[in-house]
Amino acid sequence: MTASYPYLFSPFTLRGVTLPNRAVMAPMSTELGGRDGEVTPDMIAFYRERALGGMGLIIVEYTCVDPDTGRAHEYQLTLESRRNLDGHRRLVRAVHEAGTKVFMQIQHSGQYANRAVLPGGMPVGPSDIFSKKDPTRLTCRGLTSAEVARLAASFGETARLAVEAGYDGVELHGAHGYLLTQFLSPLTNKRDDEWGGDFERRMAFPLAVIRAVREGLGDRPLVYRISVDEFSAGGLTIEDMEIISPRLVEAGADALHCSAGRGVGDAFEKVIEPMSTPEGWRIPYAARIRKATGVPVITVGQIRWPETAEAAIANDQADLVALGRPMLADPFWANKAKAGRRDLIRPCTSCNWCISPHEGRHQVGCAENPRTGTELDSPLSPDIGAGRRAVVVGAGPGGAAAALLLGQSGFETHLFEERGFTGGGIIASATPPGKDKLFWYSDYLASRLKESDVAIHMGKRAELSDILALSPDVAIIAAGTRRIDLPIEGVDHPKVMDAYDLLMGEREVGVGEGGHVVVYGGGETGCETAEFCAEHGIRVTLVSRSPADKLARSADFVYRGGLLRRLHANPLVTILDNSHVRSVSDEGVLIEINGSDGSETQLLAADRLLLAQGRQPSNALVDELEKAGIAVSMAGDSKKVGRIGDAVHMAYRSVLALKAQFAPVQPAGC
Numbered sequence: 287m288t289a290s291y292p293y294l295f296s297p298f299t300l301r302g303v304t305l306p307n308r309a310v311m312a313p314m315s316t317e318l319g320g321r322d323g324e325v326t327p328d329m330i331a332f333y334r335e336r337a338l339g340g341m342g343l344i345i346v347e348y349t350c351v352d353p354d355t356g357r358a359h360e361y362q363l364t365l366e367s368r369r370n371l372d373g374h375r376r377l378v379r380a381v382h383e384a385g386t387k388v389f390m391q392i393q394h395s396g397q398y399a400n401r402a403v404l405p406g407g408m409p410v411g412p413s414d415i416f417s418k419k420d421p422t423r424l425t426c427r428g429l430t431s432a433e434v435a436r437l438a439a440s441f442g443e444t445a446r447l448a449v450e451a452g453y454d455g456v457e458l459h460g461a462h463g464y465l466l467t468q469f470l471s472p473l474t475n476k477r478d479d480e481w482g483g484d485f486e487r488r489m490a491f492p493l494a495v496i497r498a499v500r501e502g503l504g505d506r507p508l509v510y511r512i513s514v515d516e517f518s519a520g521g522l523t524i525e526d527m528e529i530i531s532p533r534l535v536e537a538g539a540d541a542l543h544c545s546a547g548r549g550v551g552d553a554f555e556k557v558i559e560p561m562s563t564p565e566g567w568r569i570p571y572a573a574r575i576r577k578a579t580g581v582p583v584i585t586v587g588q589i590r591w592p593e594t595a596e597a598a599i600a601n602d603q604a605d606l607v608a609l610g611r612p613m614l615a616d617p618f619w620a621n622k623a624k625a626g627r628r629d630l631i632r633p634c635t636s637c638n639w640c641i642s643p644h645e646g647r648h649q650v651g652c653a654e655n656p657r658t659g660t661e662l663d664s665p666l667s668p669d670i671g672a673g674r675r676a677v678v679v680g681a682g683p684g685g686a687a688a689a690l691l692l693g694q695s696g697f698e699t700h701l702f703e704e705r706g707f708t709g710g711g712i713i714a715s716a717t718p719p720g721k722d723k724l725f726w727y728s729d730y731l732a733s734r735l736k737e738s739d740v741a742i743h744m745g746k747r748a749e750l751s752d753i754l755a756l757s758p759d760v761a762i763i764a765a766g767t768r769r770i771d772l773p774i775e776g777v778d779h780p781k782v783m784d785a786y787d788l789l790m791g792e793r794e795v796g797v798g799e800g801g802h803v804v805v806y807g808g809g810e811t812g813c814e815t816a817e818f819c820a821e822h823g824i825r826v827t828l829v830s831r832s833p834a835d836k837l838a839r840s841a842d843f844v845y846r847g848g849l850l851r852r853l854h855a856n857p858l859v860t861i862l863d864n865s866h867v868r869s870v871s872d873e874g875v876l877i878e879i880n881g882s883d884g885s886e887t888q889l890l891a892a893d894r895l896l897l898a899q900g901r902q903p904s905n906a907l908v909d910e911l912e913k914a915g916i917a918v919s920m921a922g923d924s925k926k927v928g929r930i931g932d933a934v935h936m937a938y939r940s941v942l943a944l945k946a947q948f949a950p951v952q953p954a955g956c
Contacts, residue, residue, distance in 0.1 A: 305387050518548055
């Protein structure tokens with residue numbers, strides 16, 4: 287055992303395979319695979335970096351046992367035959383050489399397979415499923431009895447090939463509503479034959495798969511991943527899983543990996559949680575499965591800090607702790623925790639930038655760690671900026687990231703921040719209810735800046751003369767945003783306040799409990815401002831120019847769903863959509879409400895009008911710096927208003943671009 291987190295960093299043996307510690311990298315789709323399901327160099331680099339980071343076990347992302355019927359997307363791994371075996375061998379070798387054990391997760395998507403990548407274009411599952419919009423259109427074909435048996439054998443064949451590739455063990459993906467769960471759950475198994483109809487027959491396919499995989503594995507470990515509760519009406523509950531799990535163990539599972547939820551509907555929030563979800567919320571469920579089965583369990587989900595993992599093991603609630611999204615934020619989480627440097631861990635805030643769509647990018651990514659998914663990029667060399675000077679304006683996420691990256695690249699770096707604190711837009715994003723985890727990232731950046739060689743000019747507005755006096759070689763402008771001027775009569779009235787200033791903590795709302803405010807703007811900031819005020823007992827009228835179904839439309843989709851449900855259910859919040867604020871005066875706020883029968887006006891006797899009607903980039907210094915001959919680029923909201931991850935990635939690309947400008951040329955050696 288080590289002095290820091292002794293339980294977490296003690297070895298653990300599972301069916302003869304000894305793991306150096308109890309920290310497990312959970313399987314996550316990276317979309318780094320090839321279109322033929324092969325392991326790519328990018329994927330090997332991704333997993334190797336996490337292995338070098340000190341994890342005891344890495345479970346490689348879901349690998350489909352039958353690509354003709356079960357692939358989830360075009361970049362999903364497959365290993366149904368020897369055609370992709372060599373890539374898996376290289377992946378295993380790289381992880382082993384980095385000192386980590388590695389399992390493969392094997393899977394079939396069933397009814398959730400991506401029809402666009404299936405040769406026949408039709409997903410298969412336990413039962414026929416028809417479109418809700420068109421009851422005559424088949425969207426999933428029920429498997430024949432013979433096909434079910436063949437699929438069970440396919441799982442066994444993939445397990446055998448995994449052994450040939452050198453994997454230390456296999457995990458069966460029986461969670462999140464994929465094929466194994468579809469047979470097990472009464473929600474999806476509507477058969478009346480040997481593969482479904484009652485509890486025993488719904489168990490038949492998972493048990494057959496376990497037996498086939500056990501035969502293919504020989505004496506290597508078999509982990510079965512379960513959803514401890516589907517959190518769907520009519521679906522499997524924790525009480526059901528306390529009965530089912532011992533049967534999985536009897537059939538040959540050595541350990542159970544305790545996840546939760548289904549990948550559809552509101553239950554998706556239990557698979558990939560919003561940041562408002564309490565840390566470690568699934569651990570008690572894992573403890574119940576551990577007690578019901580008597581075998582080792584892996585707990586997973588919203589575990590962000592080593593003390594949470596340590597307590598789960600020390601309190602006999604779990605034997606191993608799996609980290610998913612934290613491995614995207616910081617591949618070296620384990621090494622830092624083991625060294626007692628929790629403060630160095632780049633924190634996962636569950637912002638879900640990693641699962642959000644991004645133009646021009648399909649592979650995995652992380653808001654805070656721009657290297658995630660691009661591990662083959664050559665590291666930033668300290669030689670790039672040697673003898674050169676850089677200036678960064680703004681210490682929000684983009685500016686702070688840029689300053690740290692420039693310092694890492696050898697530049698003498700000066701960071702100007704008008705406010706007396708770092709964080710910028712992170713503070714406004716972290717202030718609304720349920721988003722306090724974002725303060726973790728703000729604190730992390732402040733700590734890294736304090737320990738760096740960056741010269742910080744805090745509480746200092748960067749003037750052109752200040753920058754020119756430093757004679758910088760490069761400048762990065764990350765000065766954030768400014769309010770958009772709105773055509774509202776009386777907009778300068780004392781009742782009017784910028785919602786951004788409120789969330790930044792720069793002004794108090796000045797309205798007590800029972801008061802009334804109008805929030806103008808139905809974007810993410812407006813919706814969050816409404817919830818923030820309501821939490822303080824203030825009545826809120828949220829005015830949006832867009833329809834109600836477009837509220838907070840740019841927000842992360844997991845977070846957005848919960849935010850809108852809370853707003854609509856909050857008795858202190860009234861939503862006026864398709865509406866405009868026309869004027870503000872001592873008498874109140876005049877609203878124009880547009881309906882199908884025309885428009886009408888309504889005067890609201892509000893104590894305050896909070897403007898959240900959008901912001902625009904603040905980039906006033908760019909033209910002047912360019913005229914002065916300084917290489918200048920923009921990052922974050924100064925370039926394009928977006929999310930925290932957008933700002934950090936812009937900063938990273940800006941610094942990477944300097945490699946092309948300053949790095950020495952290295953001719954090919956051939």
